[in-house]
Amino acid sequence: MxxxxxxxxxxxxxxGERVNVRKDIRKAMRRETSELxxxxxxxxxxxxxxxxxxxxxxxxxxxxxxKPFIRVxxxxxxxxxxxxxxxxx
Numbered sequence: 001m002x003x004x005x006x007x008x009x010x011x012x013x014x015x016g017e018r019v020n021v022r023k024d025i026r027k028a029m030r031r032e033t034s035e036l037x038x039x040x041x042x043x044x045x046x047x048x049x050x051x052x053x054x055x056x057x058x059x060x061x062x063x064x065x066x067k068p069f070i071r072v073x074x075x076x077x078x079x080x081x082x083x084x085x086x087x088x089x
Contacts (some may be wrong), residue, residue: 012051039052042054042074043078046074046078046081047053047081049081051057052073052074053071053073053074053075054071054072054073054074055069055070055071056070056072056077057069058070
């Protein structure tokens with residue numbers, strides 16, 4: 001086996017299995033974010049080309065009574081942000 005360099009080790013690296021912040025603190029931070037800020041964050045991510053999902057009221061709620069809301073891709077709801085709009089002359 002090859003010898004490692006002497007001196008300092010690379011240190012302990014966490015596997016990331018558990019959270020390091022209390023659950024109530026995480027919930028409080030999530031509650032502080034306004035609904036408007038959440039939508040703005042989602043739209044910014046959508047403009048960058050990320051895969052954004054939106055939660056909307058189920059249009060077929062009378063048939064699917066167990067699903068009042070559904071998650072859909074933002075591409076189905078919002079227009080392409082990079083599309084250039086030109087008015088007719």
